[in-house]
Structure formats: C-alpha cells, structure tokens
Amino acid sequence: xxxxxxxxxxxxxxxxxxxxxxxxxxxxxxxxxxxxxxxxxxxxxxxxxxxxxxxxxxxxxxxxxxxxxxxxxxxxxxxxxxxxxxxxxxxxxxxxxxxxxxxxxxxxxxxxxxxxxxxxxxxxxxxxxxxxxxxxxxxxxxxxxxxxxxxxxxxxxxxxxxxxxxxxxxxxxxxxxxxxxxxxxxxxxxxxxxxxxxxxxxxxxx
Numbered sequence: 231x232x233x234x235x236x237x238x239x240x241x242x243x244x245x246x247x248x249x250x251x252x253x254x255x256x257x258x259x260x261x262x263x264x265x266x267x268x269x270x271x272x273x274x275x276x277x278x279x280x281x282x283x284x285x286x287x288x289x290x291x292x293x294x295x296x297x298x299x300x301x302x303x304x305x306x307x308x309x310x311x312x313x314x315x316x317x318x319x320x321x322x323x324x325x326x327x328x329x330x331x332x333x334x335x336x337x338x339x340x341x342x343x344x345x346x347x348x349x350x351x352x353x354x355x356x357x358x359x360x361x362x363x364x365x366x367x368x369x370x371x372x373x374x375x376x377x378x379x380x381x382x383x384x385x386x387x388x389x390x391x392x393x394x395x396x397x398x399x400x401x402x403x404x405x406x407x408x409x410x411x412x413x414x415x416x417x418x419x420x421x422x423x424x425x426x427x428x429x430x431x432x433x434x435x436x
Contacts, residue, residue: 232288232296233258233270235420239393239411242266243427245404251276254428271296271424275432282311284432286424299324299425311433313425322347322422324429335383335434339422348392348418350426353382383430385410385418392418395427404431 235241238258244266246253254273257266274292275284281304286297295316302310311324323340327349330336334352341347381397393410408427410418 232294233268235270235424236416238270238420239409239413239416241270241408241420241424241427243406243408243431245431252432254431256424256427273428275428282309282433284428286428297321297421297425299429309433311425311429313422315421322419322425324422324426324433326433335430337426337429339385339418339426341419341422347422348385348387350383350385350395350430353384353394381406385413385423385426387417393423395430406431 240259242257242259244255244257246255252275254275256270256273258268258270259265260267269289272287272290272292273284274287275282282299282301284299285292285295288294288296297316298314298318299311300314302312308328309326313321313324315321320342322342323338323344325338325340327336327338330351336349336351338346339348339350383395385392385394392413393408395406395408398405398407406427408423410416410420410423
C-alpha cells in the first residue's frame with residue numbers, strides 16, 4: 231500500500247551504505263518512541279554519476295517509482311535539482327544557495343513554478359564552522375562523521391519555523407528525524423521535504 235507523505239508530519243530516514251550504491255529508507259514513527267513504523271519508501275542513488283540521479287520507490291523491488299531528484303547540470307556549485315513524481319511531472323526544485331553555504335550549508339526549496347516555499351539551513355553557525363574545521367584537520371577529518379557534532383537543519387520561511395531535520399547521535403548508520411509539525415497547514419509539499427532530507431545526506435557526500 232502506498233502511503234501519502236502529505237498526510238504526515240514526522241519521518242525517519244535511515245541510510246544503508248553499500249560500495250557502489252547509496253540506499254535509504256523512510257519510515258513513519260512507530261508507536262513506541264525511537265522505533266520505526268510503516269515503511270514509507272525506498273531510495274537509491276547511484277554513485278559515480280556526472281549528474282545526480284536519485285530515485286524513490288514504494289519498496290526495494292523498485293517496480294513503482296514515487297519521486298526522482300535530477301541535477302540540471304554536472305559540477306555546478308549553485309546546483310539546481312528538479313524533483314518529479316512517478317509520472318515525471320515536476321513537483322518542485324531544490325537549489326543550493328552557494329554564498330550562504332560557504333559558512334553553513336543552505337538550500338532553497340521551490341515549488342513547481344520556481345517560487346520559493348522554504349529555506350533549509352544549518353541551525354547553528356558555530357556548529358557549522360566547527361564541522362568545517364574538523365574536515366580540514368589531518369587524521370581527524372577522516373573520522374569526523376563519528377564525532378558527536380550535531381547535524382541539525384531548520385526549515386524556515388522568513389522568521390517562521392516550519393520544521394527541523396536532525397541526525398540521531400551515536401548511530402552506526404546515518405539516521406535522521408524530520409519533524410515538520412510546526413507546519414501544521416502543510417504548506418510545504420511533504421514530497422519536497424523527503425527529497426530535501428535525502429539531499430542533505432546524498433548531495434553533500436555524507
């Protein structure tokens with residue numbers, strides 16, 4: 231059974247790392263805190279592509295595609311990624327904000343017409359700078375992902391908080407909680423939220 235993400239506000243994302251392919255799973259929260267509920271979708275990103283191409287499927291059989299993220303150009307620091315549904319219809323865009331991302335990673339979410347609906351940025355400038363510093367330190371940078379440095383993003387529209395994307399600490403595999411509860415009217419298409427959540431891992435080579 232296909233689950234409509236636009237009927238939900240909280241999602242759990244878990245990465246499944248393999249040698250050639252990055253894979254992810256989205257779940258709804260379970261009844262008990264910290265547990266997974268129903269599988270929402272399965273995501274696959276092929277590595278070593280000149281242009282990013284990430285596909286979302288109902289499950290690992292990959293028979294029914296739900297979403298796709300495709301880069302318009304290869305090796306573009308101001309990259310724009312089109313998000314389409316299973317029929318190939320454009321749902322919206324993810325666009326990296328290059329200048330702001332020099333200090334802390336920042337993305338713009340646009341709707342299908344290109345109009346901005348949200349900005350997604352690292353919550354703390356100080357933490358963002360620490361993460362960048364760690365990446366440049368010899369020996370430490372190679373194990374930086376294992377350090378308990380928060381990886382915390384916020385979805386905003388102006389000064390309005392729409393939701394949060396937070397990595398769960400001390401997990402063997404990257405695991406994230408995406409909570410869009412503040413966006414009670416669901417003004418941001420949850421399909422774009424799912425696409426952005428994967429992008430914050432896959433598009434940053436995490």
